[in-house]
Amino acid sequence: MDQVGWLVAEATQIAVSKTGLTSRTYILMAVIFATLGVASVTSIMLQRGERWTIESAALKRFNHRLRIWWIMFAILAFGFLLHRLGVVFLFGLVSFWALREFITMTPTRRGDHRTLFWVFFIFTPLQYILIGLGNSPPQWLAQGRIIDFYGFYSIMIPVYASLFIPARIAISGDNKRFLERSAKIQAGLLICVYMLSYAPALLDLELQTSNRMAWNGSPVTVLLFMILIAQLADVFQNAWSRLAGKNVIAKDINASRTWEGVLGSMITTGLCGMALSWATPFSWWEAGVMSMVVSIMAFAGGMTLSAIKRDRGVKDTGTLVQGHAGLLDRIDNVCFAAPVFYHLTRFYFSAE
Amino acid sequence: MNLLQWIDPKKLTGHAIVLLARLFSGFTVRWVDCQPETCQRIYFANHTSHLDAVVLWAALPRHLRAITRPVAAADYWSKGWFRRYLAQSFNALLIDRQEIKVHHSPIDLMIREIGDVYSLIVFPEGGRTSGEEMGEFKSGLYYLGKKRPDLELVPVYIDNVNRVLPRGEFLPVPLLTCITIGPPIFLESGEPKADFLSRARSAVQALKADEG
Numbered sequence: 001m002d003q004v005g006w007l008v009a010e011a012t013q014i015a016v017s018k019t020g021l022t023s024r025t026y027i028l029m030a031v032i033f034a035t036l037g038v039a040s041v042t043s044i045m046l047q048r049g050e051r052w053t054i055e056s057a058a059l060k061r062f063n064h065r066l067r068i069w070w071i072m073f074a075i076l077a078f079g080f081l082l083h084r085l086g087v088v089f090l091f092g093l094v095s096f097w098a099l100r101e102f103i104t105m106t107p108t109r110r111g112d113h114r115t116l117f118w119v120f121f122i123f124t125p126l127q128y129i130l131i132g133l134g135n136s137p138p139q140w141l142a143q144g145r146i147i148d149f150y151g152f153y154s155i156m157i158p159v160y161a162s163l164f165i166p167a168r169i170a171i172s173g174d175n176k177r178f179l180e181r182s183a184k185i186q187a188g189l190l191i192c193v194y195m196l197s198y199a200p201a202l203l204d205l206e207l208q209t210s211n212r213m214a215w216n217g218s219p220v221t222v223l224l225f226m227i228l229i230a231q232l233a234d235v236f237q238n239a240w241s242r243l244a245g246k247n248v249i250a251k252d253i254n255a256s257r258t259w260e261g262v263l264g265s266m267i268t269t270g271l272c273g274m275a276l277s278w279a280t281p282f283s284w285w286e287a288g289v290m291s292m293v294v295s296i297m298a299f300a301g302g303m304t305l306s307a308i309k310r311d312r313g314v315k316d317t318g319t320l321v322q323g324h325a326g327l328l329d330r331i332d333n334v335c336f337a338a339p340v341f342y343h344l345t346r347f348y349f350s351a352e
Numbered sequence: 353m354n355l356l357q358w359i360d361p362k363k364l365t366g367h368a369i370v371l372l373a374r375l376f377s378g379f380t381v382r383w384v385d386c387q388p389e390t391c392q393r394i395y396f397a398n399h400t401s402h403l404d405a406v407v408l409w410a411a412l413p414r415h416l417r418a419i420t421r422p423v424a425a426a427d428y429w430s431k432g433w434f435r436r437y438l439a440q441s442f443n444a445l446l447i448d449r450q451e452i453k454v455h456h457s458p459i460d461l462m463i464r465e466i467g468d469v470y471s472l473i474v475f476p477e478g479g480r481t482s483g484e485e486m487g488e489f490k491s492g493l494y495y496l497g498k499k500r501p502d503l504e505l506v507p508v509y510i511d512n513v514n515r516v517l518p519r520g521e522f523l524p525v526p527l528l529t530c531i532t533i534g535p536p537i538f539l540e541s542g543e544p545k546a547d548f549l550s551r552a553r554s555a556v557q558a559l560k561a562d563e564g
Contacts, residue, residue, distance in 0.1 A: 100378065104528040110518045116525040 025080070025221045028279045032073060032228060039066055068330050069231065076227070080220055084203045085132050087223075091200040092128035094331065098192040099124060101328045105312050106184045111174030115165055119185060123161045124193050127153060131197050134204040153201070157194040162186050191304075191335050192328070198338040199223060206351040207281045215281035215349075225273075225280050226294060226341045230333040233269045233295035234302065240264030254306040262299050269295040281349050290344065294337045301336030305329065365441035370417070373410035377403065377516050378528040381411045384559065385535035386506060388413050392471055393504045393536070395420070396493055398486050398556055399475035400514030402428070403524070407513055408473055409442050411531045421445045422473040423462065445472065459495045472496075476552065486557060489549040497539035497548070504536035507552065509559035532559040 043063055079090040103116060130153035137147050166182040203219045241261030249257050273291025277284045305328065373379070397408060405422035412420055426446040429439040439446060445465055447458045466472055474496075476489040497505055512529040537555055539548055 100526060100528055103525075104512065104515075108515065113515075113518055113521050113525060114523075117523050120525055 022216070022218045022221070024217045024279050025224065028221055028224055028228075028276070029077060031276075032224070036066070036069060036073060040070075065330070068327075072227075072330070076224065084134075084200075087203060087220075088128055088132045088200045091196060092125065094327065095128070095193045095196050096120070096124055098196065098328045098331060098335075099188055101326070102188040102192050103185070105308070106188065107312075108181060108184065109174055109176060111172035112169060112181055112185065114172060115168040115185060118164065118168060119161070119189055123157060123164075123189060127157060127193055127197050128200075130156060131201050131204075134201070150201075150204075153197070157189055161189055165189075191332075195335040195339050196331065198342040199226065199334060202226070202338075202342055202345065205346060205349075207345070207349055208351050209281045210283065210286060210348055217279070217281065221279045222281070222345065225276060226337065227334055228276075229269060229273055229291045229294045230298045230337045231330075232272055233265050233291075233298040234333050236265035236268045236295075237261040237299060237302070240268070250303070253303060253310055257299075257303065257306075262296075265299070266292050266295045286348075290341065293344065294341055297337040297340050298333030301332040301334075304336070305332040362437075362441045365438070366417075366443075369406060369438070369442055370410040373403070373407050376524050376526045377407050377513060378526065379407055379411050380528070380530050382530065382532045384532055386533050388416055390416065390419065391504060392466065392468065392500075392502070393420075393506050394493070394496055395471065395473045395506045395508050395533070396476050396552065396556070397473070397508035397510050399477045400510070401517045401519070403513050403517045404475065404510050405444070405473055406442060407529065408508060408510060408531060416471070419469055420471040420473060421466070423447055423475070457495075459492055459499065462496065463499055476549075486553065489553050491545055491549065493552055494539065494545045494548050501539060505538060505552065506536045507534045507555040507559060508532065509534070509556050511560070534559045 043059065043066060046059060047063075075090055076087075079087040082089075099120065103119075108116065130149045133141070133149045135148040135150065137149065141147075165185050166178075169178065169182055169185075200223070202223045205219055205222075207215045207217065207219055207222065209215055237257065238261070240263075241256055241258045244260045244264065245256070245258035247259045248255060249259060249262070270288040270292045273294075274284045274288040277287030280287055280290075282290055395408065397404065405424050409417060409420060409422050421443050422445070424439060424444040424446055426448040428435070429444060429446055430436050445462065447461065462472060474493065476493045477487040478490045493505065496503065509532045510529070511532070512527055515525070515527050516529060517524045534555060537552060543551075
């Protein structure tokens with residue numbers, strides 16, 4: 001028995017040292033865990049006592065979100081134990097599922113079938129393989145050269161896949177709504193795969209503070225920070241729109257998003273980011289600015305997905321095919337925030 | 353005994369087929385005014401893809417799957433050992449579409465095969481349609497209902513499977529699909545064939561409208 005315990009301890013030790021998790025990561029995860037816990041307890045209490053007259057529909061939506069956040073948290077926590085490649089792989093699966101929801105939602109024709117096969121089984125895995133190779137490809141591939149695959153994965157989909165898709169559709173010989181169909185598939189691949197893949201790409205950066213001092217934390221914490229802030233931005237936008245919302249931005253796209261919500265969310269998310277700056281290489285004001293940027297991008301993502309859904313006449317990607325979680329609804333903010341966050345971090349807070 | 357059942361390669365292939373169908377078609381099953389019960393039934397559905405029979409079969413709960421046989425075209429499913437083996441694994445009832453004779457009609461074969469245990473999955477449109485518009489129903493369903501009035505005729509609408517694997521393609525694209533199973537209908541006494549068939553067809557179509 002004792003030996004088993006020792007082995008487990010040893011294995012955890014190795015896993016931890018390999019992922020480069022630091023105490024910062026654990027503290028940040030504990031904070032998220034506590035927040036989710038408090039939210040869950042509150043929601044259970046609200047369901048029990050009906051003294052508060054809260055619309056049950058809103059509570060139901062909140063519960064649904066909460067469940068998805070727990071799942072996301074569990075997946076991330078599990079992924080972190082699996083080294084960088086584990087996280088890349090998990091994000092690959094998320095991309096695959098999101099793309100599945102996206103393409104299911106947008107009608108394609110029979111002529112698009114082979115193109116879709118390429119998109120699902122060639123481009124999506126390839127993008128994540130390139131991210132996985134990152135700046136330290138194995139010896140047999142690099143052969144003594146120093147290769148950073150950033151140069152390839154940052155253009156593979158926007159250039160090569162974008163050229164391939166219309167050409168492949170043209171070869172299939174169906175000319176009906178040709179441009180529209182290629183644009184749909186390109187947009188799906190860009191949003192669900194390319195944009196999201198910048199999130200695990202963060203793990204490849206050698207982070208430092210803005211005054212070029214080495215930072216001893218792990219990039220995992222920064223990834224966690226980005227996802228947390230993006231989710232918070234969504235919550236705050238909802239809350240502010242409910243509390244102080246007056247000027248709806250675009251009624252035909254989304255009737256519940258207001259300018260007050262966007263502004264309120266920017267400020268509160270910024271404050272939250274400042275409070276969490278200890279987890280990142282950013283100073284307090286830099287963390288605030290980064291959070292504000294993430295908040296704006298989360299808003300942009302939400303609006304874009306709303307527009308796509310309205311165009312198709314569905315309310316949630318989850319109700320499109322009943323019973324599915326509507327993953328795309330929860331990660332549209334991360335999809336839009338990830339590339340901007342990545343590039344800002346790369347330019348200002350990384351050694352490369 | 354139990355162990356032997358697990359080792360049975362056809363059973364294992366059956367489980368693998370269910371798993372693959374679930375992964376590739378990501379189906380959701382909705383029972384609308386209908387419960388998954390073990391009484392003898394004829395599930396009739398729209399037909400747009402080779403995967404339809406497999407997906408619908410896989411979508412049933414396990415205890416129903418064991419007693420439900422999809423009716424499939426013999427000319428497709430008995431070509432080559434692999435397809436034949438697959439068809440056996442999901443317990444398909446193969447019907448020869450080319451050689452239909454009066455005293456050897458597929459309806460009699462189906463009724464003989466199901467006995468008083470099995471349920472069937474049939475596609476009354478005959479062949480696969482493009483997926484946009486449902487074809488007219490062939491009369492087989494009517495004769496099934498006439499010869500065995502005790503069978504529950506259950507309409508099923510299969511959505512999006514034609515996008516997973518359209519006609520003439522062999523590589524599936526894993527989109528999300530939805531299977532809606534509706535309330536059973538019965539052949540009224542003295543109901544004309546054409547009336548019944550159009551009623552059955554609109555029962556399937558109603559499930560399409562029900563969606564969303």
